[in-house]
Amino acid sequence: MASVGVAATLAEPQRAAPVRAVGAARRLAAARPPAASRLDGVEMAPPDPILGVSEAFKRDTSADKLNLGVGAYRTEELQPYVLKVVRKAEERMLAANENKEYLPIEGLASFRKATVELLLGADSPTIKEGRVACLQSLSGTGSLRIGAAFIAKFMPGAVAFISRPTWGNHKNIFADTGVEWREYSYFDPETIGLDFEGMIADLEAAPEGSVVVLHGCAHNPTGVDPTKEQWAKIADVIIAKNLVPFFDVAYQGFATGSLEEDAFAPRYFAERSIEFAVAQSYSKNLGLYAERVGAISWVLNDAGAADRVLSQMKRIARAVYSNPPVHGARIVSEVVGNEEMFEEWKGEMDMMAGRIKAVRQELYDALVKLEPNKDWSFVTKQIGMFSFTGMSPAQCDNMTNKHHIYMTRDGRLSLAGLSSSKCQYLAEAMIDSIDNH
Template sequence: MSFFDSVELGPPIEVFQLTKQYTEDDFPQKVNLGVGAYRTDDGKPWVLPVVRTAEKALANDDSLNKEYLPVLGLDLFSVLSTKMLLGSDSVPLAENRAFGVQVLSGTGALRVGAEFLAKRLGKTVFYFSKPTWENHRLVFLNAGFQEAREYRYWHEANRALDLEGFLEDLNNAPEGAVVILHACAHNPTGCDPTQEQWGQIAKVVKERKLFPFFDSAYQGFASGDLNKDAWAVRFFVNQGFEIFCAQSYAKNFGLYNERTGNLVVVSNNLANVAAVKSQITLIIRGNYSNPPSHGARIVAYVLSNKELNDQWGENIKTMSSRIIQMRKRLREELEALGTPGSWNHITDQIGMFSYTGLNEAQSLHMVQKHHIYMLKSGRISMCGITPNNVQYVAKSIHETLTSLPAKY
């Protein structure tokens, strides 16, 4: 007899299971297109040079210690992060109506923000894109939301944004519902709305009195341009919206395991800021108490130093340009082989991921026959494609679609 006898085995997390399978596979041409982490042309993890510089400087600073940070984190980190997102000319920043809170990467920002909305504002319904990052649903439900709803996003036949379905679903949302919006480099499709389409989305969000919760995991990483990748968030703020935004430094600083993130809050009433901060403080205190300092100090050190900030800008251009180049190469290889279907969506998409259009049967075939590890949804991480394996990946996709044409 055990207290735990009634516990059922939970389903595996697909992306981590894929990585385990990849690691244990001894096939010489195996390729990991599942994990969402940057890789060099050699397929290796990359610690950004500017991060190495910052770490060495911080290690040699004897004034630093290992004392607790405040519950809301390192203030300089949050101030600089919020400014990076909203822009130096942000009106809410100038009026002290916007602030940031250091949290445990983007996931922690989503969780803290969602818990505040559910437990302090009584929000029960949230919307996420179909498809979306698989953790959105779990995080919001665990934070206290009661109902998860999808809005249409990906048009399978056109391999593009389903704007009509997107707007129709938001139009049918109950007043006050929370809607999760990807700031840029939509995960998993890599398909973002145009600026004109963002305008139409904002119009419906305002009419239906929905609360926009942005997820910004790729600022700078997507296009290499920090301002371009923050356009949607700044547009909503300039339209007068109150928002939450989850910022992550996993991708654009390569601080995957340092769990470095920022929750940005924009209010239309300065008088509410102190109360909101106090309630977020209590949520964090009852969860993980206070955040780790290492990653936040790295980011703050770089963002507060013009020379290092410029170097970081070059680092993110290196990463984004390599991914863009691999998109181009993959499309060229597929088209040269005469692979069934059109492949312009590979280069139309942006950011770390691509929705290839392969269905579940085809994706499983890629794993089982070709040892190319990808999600069953057809999503691939473009970072896993290198000059050394792009031809093999293209030939494998070609063989798969030739072998399983009826399911294409």
């Protein structure tokens, strides 16, 4: 009996407490408007200039709508494309029934080997001598981010010089990691070509030890790359001014259609013993956009330094996402690391790059036919996925608001999202926007 009594007295206040708590919570709720939050002061972030375009495109109900905003390859039917060689690799992976254990922080060994060989060539002395510190990371963006964080930590005070214009996310990435960025001249709107003198002058004026972000090939957004002779001059200035190149290689295979040719600049820099960082992405050339596969490497002149640098990049990655994802890395090592699959991939790269070249020509022909007195040669002179039209933000707005053609407001059109059947429509919209706005 006694024990029941104790239990009853103990139980009493325990039952009463929730009743009081509910009452207090009700009084509090009544005193505050229901939507109130401690984070009410957080302002809405502006939409991303590139990804926001796709969101607006999805909301548009017009049958004419065309998404030329994001640099993603589409078929002639304007559908997303999964490479056949990727599907084949996935079938092999399924058959191999591999586990889903964590990868090491530095990533899948066969992926890292294939990735540095794709960049520098399988017989590269730099690789053979163990002078490449390669960390598998989250596609191009994550790789750039780890590279920028490494610069912030180990090269304090170094300024990152980025091209004017450049891919919109470069500024975000360096700013977010606390690395000051400035611009160097790159594009000449008069010639719609490279402002080579301006570029060289700006690099010569950069403080010693600055980082220079260089698009390895198929410059985004301009589609204008330096020639081999110009790369040689750029390398001269980099050596003379003790600058640190940071290549962004997001389009290997899309500039010339050849994976080897498109790696010219980093291979040439390595031959001249220029130390550099490089971020690689398989989003575009293997169509692995959502798999987030890429790598950040430092190509150095000393194997010991490469080991130490890798250890520090691992430390940075550990605190950000720990281990990289395995699925895309396995696809890459199946495709890039296997001779037969590699040949198949080259064929599909050729097909994708060829389709973009074909619509470039068709767009040019349609523009010339509609307005023969204007110089439209920039359309076919530029390379890669994009056409940088020189259209003003008002002209771009007209393209979207009147013609339902979605593009970034810097005047960039992604030709990877254009089909032959839409070239005439696009040309008419461009001429209307350029002539009337």
